[in-house]
Amino acid sequence: MWPVDVACGAGLAIELARARGAACAGIDASPRLVAVARDRSPDADVRVGDMHAMPWPDESFDVATSFRGIWGTTPEALGEIHRVLAPGGRFGLTVWGHIKVSPGAWALAPFRLAASTKVGNQAAMVTLGRPGVGEDLLARFGFIDVERVGVPFAWEFSDPEMYARALASTGPAYEAIQNVGEPAFLAAAADEARSHVRDGLPLRAEINVVGYLARKPGATRRETA
Numbered sequence: 056m057w058p059v060d061v062a063c064g065a066g067l068a069i070e071l072a073r074a075r076g077a078a079c080a081g082i083d084a085s086p087r088l089v090a091v092a093r094d095r096s097p098d099a100d101v102r103v104g105d106m107h108a109m110p111w112p113d114e115s116f117d118v119a120t121s122f123r124g125i126w127g128t129t130p131e132a133l134g135e136i137h138r139v140l141a142p143g144g145r146f147g148l149t150v151w152g153h154i155k156v157s158p159g160a161w162a163l164a165p166f167r168l169a170a171s172t173k174v175g176n177q178a179a180m181v182t183l184g185r186p187g188v189g190e191d192l193l194a195r196f197g198f199i200d201v202e203r204v205g206v207p208f209a210w211e212f213s214d215p216e217m218y219a220r221a222l223a224s225t226g227p228a229y230e231a232i233q234n235v236g237e238p239a240f241l242a243a244a245a246d247e248a249r250s251h252v253r254d255g256l257p258l259r260a261e262i263n264v265v266g267y268l269a270r271k272p273g274a275t276r277r278e279t280a
């Protein structure tokens with residue numbers, strides 16, 4: 056099994072797949088996150104690069120995954136994933152689901168401190184989770200057998216300050232911090248979290264995440280062997 060994780064970030068998925076015996080590849084635009092991924096999985100082929108122009112030949116992988124790495128604003132990456140998958144190759148993608156109805160929607164609220172154009176872009180990013188949108192896009196890029204699944208997802212933090220620091224390390228927080236400054240962002244995030252503190256329990260934010268499972272047409276190498 057030869058899987059690639061696209062927009063792999065700090066490489067948790069690669070580490071988990073390796074633990075299950077897979078030899079893995081991964082790609083992410085951030086050199087600092089790729090350094091963490093390589094530290095976790097020294098024998099994996101983890102590259103710094105753009106998921107829209109991956110450095111592997113056609114039909115290199117049996118499996119591709121991307122966990123909240125492809126957005127409504129980056130659909131073309133699906134064409135590149137289709138290219139590097141072997142015939143019959145499987146693809147698993149997760150995206151944010153319906154955030155507003157999620158019990159933990161509060162935990163993403165500080166991102167709205169970004170400039171209004173950036174907040175608009177954030178809304179465009181999360182469209183892939185809407186019913187029919189991801190299915191149509193995957194079909195447009197040539198995937199078949201598209202299946203939608205719900206993915207259990209929760210953030211947990213020990214206290215509001217820890218939550219605020221963790222949130223500040225994310226991409227959308229960077230945009231908010233550019234707009235209001237880091238002290239104001241941290242203060243607003245910690246304030247947001249205080250009303251969700253529960254005695255003796257961690258802060259917990261359950262957020263709807265949608266998963267898509269799909270396949271590139273054709274017989275797999277194993278089926279043709």
Ligand SMILES: C[S@@+](CC[C@H](N)C(=O)[O-])C[C@H]1O[C@@H](n2cnc3c(N)ncnc32)[C@H](O)[C@@H]1O
Pocket residue numbers: 061062063064065066067082083084085088104105106107121122123124
């Ligand atoms: C929300 S994070 C998800 C990271 C990882 N999949 C995880 O679950 O922890 C999105 C990731 O996409 C990466 N990214 C954004 N644009 C990219 C691009 N054009 N090519 C490759 N990676 C990209 C970011 O560097 C970031 O690590």
